[in-house]
Amino acid sequence: MDSTAPIPERVWSVSEVNGAIRKLIEGSVDTLWVRGEVGNWKRYPSGHCYFSVKDDQSELRCVMFARDAAALPTDPDDGMEVRVFGNLTLYEKKGAYQMSVRRLESEGAEGLWRIAFEKLRSQLETEGLLDPARKQPLPKHPAVVGIVTSTTGAALRDIISVLSRRAPWVRVLVRGTRVQGEGAANEIAEAINDLVATGEPEVIIVGRGGGSIEDLWAFNEEPVARAISGSTIPIVSAVGHEIDVTISDLIADLRAPTPSAAAEEVVPDGVGIREGLSQMPVELAKGLQGMFQRRRTMIEHVLSRLGLGIDRRIQPVQQMLDHDFGRLQIGLRGILDLRRQRLMGVEGKLDALSPLATMKRGYSVARTGDGQILRSVRDFVKGDRFMLRVSDGEVIAETTELRGENNERNRE
Amino acid sequence: MSETENSPNKLDGSKVESPSLEERLRRLEEILSRLEQDDVALEEALELFEEGVSHVRDAERVLAQTELRVQELLGDGDVQDMELD
Numbered sequence: 001m002d003s004t005a006p007i008p009e010r011v012w013s014v015s016e017v018n019g020a021i022r023k024l025i026e027g028s029v030d031t032l033w034v035r036g037e038v039g040n041w042k043r044y045p046s047g048h049c050y051f052s053v054k055d056d057q058s059e060l061r062c063v064m065f066a067r068d069a070a071a072l073p074t075d076p077d078d079g080m081e082v083r084v085f086g087n088l089t090l091y092e093k094k095g096a097y098q099m100s101v102r103r104l105e106s107e108g109a110e111g112l113w114r115i116a117f118e119k120l121r122s123q124l125e126t127e128g129l130l131d132p133a134r135k136q137p138l139p140k141h142p143a144v145v146g147i148v149t150s151t152t153g154a155a156l157r158d159i160i161s162v163l164s165r166r167a168p169w170v171r172v173l174v175r176g177t178r179v180q181g182e183g184a185a186n187e188i189a190e191a192i193n194d195l196v197a198t199g200e201p202e203v204i205i206v207g208r209g210g211g212s213i214e215d216l217w218a219f220n221e222e223p224v225a226r227a228i229s230g231s232t233i234p235i236v237s238a239v240g241h242e243i244d245v246t247i248s249d250l251i252a253d254l255r256a257p258t259p260s261a262a263a264e265e266v267v268p269d270g271v272g273i274r275e276g277l278s279q280m281p282v283e284l285a286k287g288l289q290g291m292f293q294r295r296r297t298m299i300e301h302v303l304s305r306l307g308l309g310i311d312r313r314i315q316p317v318q319q320m321l322d323h324d325f326g327r328l329q330i331g332l333r334g335i336l337d338l339r340r341q342r343l344m345g346v347e348g349k350l351d352a353l354s355p356l357a358t359m360k361r362g363y364s365v366a367r368t369g370d371g372q373i374l375r376s377v378r379d380f381v382k383g384d385r386f387m388l389r390v391s392d393g394e395v396i397a398e399t400t401e402l403r404g405e406n407n408e409r410n411r412e
Numbered sequence: 413m414s415e416t417e418n419s420p421n422k423l424d425g426s427k428v429e430s431p432s433l434e435e436r437l438r439r440l441e442e443i444l445s446r447l448e449q450d451d452v453a454l455e456e457a458l459e460l461f462e463e464g465v466s467h468v469r470d471a472e473r474v475l476a477q478t479e480l481r482v483q484e485l486l487g488d489g490d491v492q493d494m495e496l497d
Contacts, residue, residue: 141434151484151494160482169433169477174494175485194485202434270475273437277471280440284464287447291457294450324454 015092022090025097034060034099035083035107038076043069053084053099061098062086068102070182073217074116081107113213117220120247129229129251136234136253138266139202141273144171145266146201146233148191151176155209155238155259162263167270173201179208185221192227192235204231205262206248207238216240219248228252238262306365306389359391366397377404433474436467443467 012020036053043049047066052059062084076082086101106112124130145163149155151174163170177191178184188206195204206228208216218224219239228235228251237252238259249255256262359365366374367387374380380399388395431439443464446452452460484494 139434141432141437143432143434160480164480168480169474170480172480172482173485173491174482194487194489198485198489274472274475277468277475280468281465283444284447284461284468287444288457288461291447291452291454295454 014095018090018092018095021095021097022092025088025090029088031085031087031102033083033085035081036060038080038082039078041075041078043075049075053082061096062101063091063098064101064104071214072104073113073220074119076104076106076112077115080111082111083107113217113220117247120220120222120225121250124225124229124247124251129225134229138234138236138254141268142170142202142266144173144201146195146204147172147174148177148188148195148204148206149174149208149259150179153179153209155207158209158258158260159205159238159263162260163267166264167267169270170267173198180211180215180218184218185223188218189223189227192224192231196231196233201233203266204233204235205238205256205259205266206235206252207256207259207262208240209259210241210244213244216244216246219246221247224248225251236262236265359389364391365389377402430470431467433471436471440464440467440471 034053036055039052039054039059041049041051047069049064049069050062051064052061054060064084064086083105084099084101085103085105086099088097089100090097104112106115108114121130128134147156147159149159156174160172163172173195175191175195177187179188192204192206195201206219206224208219210216216239219237225247228237228248234253236254236256237246237248238256238261239246239248240258242257245255254262254265256265365388366380367389368374369385369387372379374386380386380402382399382402385396385398388397443460446460447457482494483491485491
């Protein structure tokens with residue numbers, strides 16, 4: 001350095017100096033990554049964030065403007081190890097140089113995303129919204145299925161294709177929405193609310209195909225979580241691939257690993273239902289047959305206890321039974337011809353039955369000790385014992401006198 | 413008289429709801445288990461049987477539909493059929 005060099009005449013303004021320095025810095029230092037610890041993080045209402053990154057000796061002032069800061073899943077905590085990407089510049093008003101940060105990442109894997117995820121998850125858990133008891137059961141056979149996803153995405157095509165194959169009788173109501181980017185979370189939430197408000201779907205699939213953690217991020221945001229937990233209609237969440245678990249998955253009534261899998265979950269397989277239905281008439285007939293069988297068994301039981309050959313005077317009861325069976329035949333006609341034929345076989349047996357009711361009205365049957373029925377005065381022998389069957393048991397009696405009606409006696 | 417007074421909604425053209433597939437299939441299960449009970453009366457059993465057969469018939473008609481109907485709910489609340497490539 002030549003100390004004898006002449007001192008320049010020109011006097012600069014402060015602004016001129018700062019402007020020149022700014023150009024110098026901006027023009028000579030490329031964009032760069034800087035690693036350090038976050039300090040004094042402050043986010044202003046404007047969305048701009050001011051902070052510093054430091055190591056054990058130095059500190060670098062940083063600014064992150066709202067547009068870039070909006071992409072952060074959550075604000076970093078002071079003391080967190082981060083790397084920032086951006087360019088050096090000068091804040092002319094203060095003459096302070098600073099880094100204009102365009103990206104900020106945690107040094108740990110997924111860092112900020114993981115922190116944001118955990119923050120919301122624990123918040124929802126505290127509110128009891130992740131309680132398994134809150135999960136609504138899915139309908140087994142929905143007639144209307146709602147879908148919230150992008151109308152241009154592969155997820156929608158996958159879902160529709162599975163529904164067409166398994167349950168083409170359902171009606172699908174799609175509420176299209178953006179699923180990534182600024183504001184997507186609010187759009188998804190609104191779409192869910194809109195579908196719920198129609199009251200039409202019996203189950204709703206919310207989701208999208210695979211992507212990076214940033215792409216899937218909307219499904220980790222609070223508006224989506226709130227819309228899902230507020231839904232009165234069961235919701236199946238299907239975000240990304242099997243390995244991606246989102247807040248939406250946790251809070252939904254069911255998590256499906258993929259959109260296709262969600263479609264499989266919400267509708268039954270048509271083949272299975274059709275088979276079940278085709279068996280149904282047989283099952284119904286079996287049920288009816290079982291009912292007849294139980295009646296017949298009951299009647300046969302009574303018959304076996306009382307023996308055959310009861311007097312035909314039991315007309316009223318018999319008529320009642322005949323009447324019942326008449327109606328039975330009318331009801332079955334045209335439905336079960338085969339069954340009717342069987343019933344007519346039973347009818348013959350029924351001619352001789354139901355003496356119990358008659359007995360209850362005061363009739364009884366007299367029999368000898370070995371079961372012979374005593375029909376006439378002539379069947380009794382004075383001094384012999386006989387059994388008298390009444391409605392609720394038997395009486396052992398003895399013949400003390402024989403009094404036939406006149407014509408009987410005359411024949412003797 | 414009272415029926416028309418009680419259902420003013422019918423005037424706006426909304427259709428009378430028939431049971432959903434879900435309801436029909438559930439009812440069929442109920443009918444089957446009712447038929448298995450000892451206290452089911454003759455007349456009731458016959459009615460259940462006929463009701464069951466009609467549910468089977470209607471459910472089969474629903475399932476016979478072979479083309480999925482896809483509609484889109486638009487932002488203004490309108491619903492329109494959706495074309496998918």
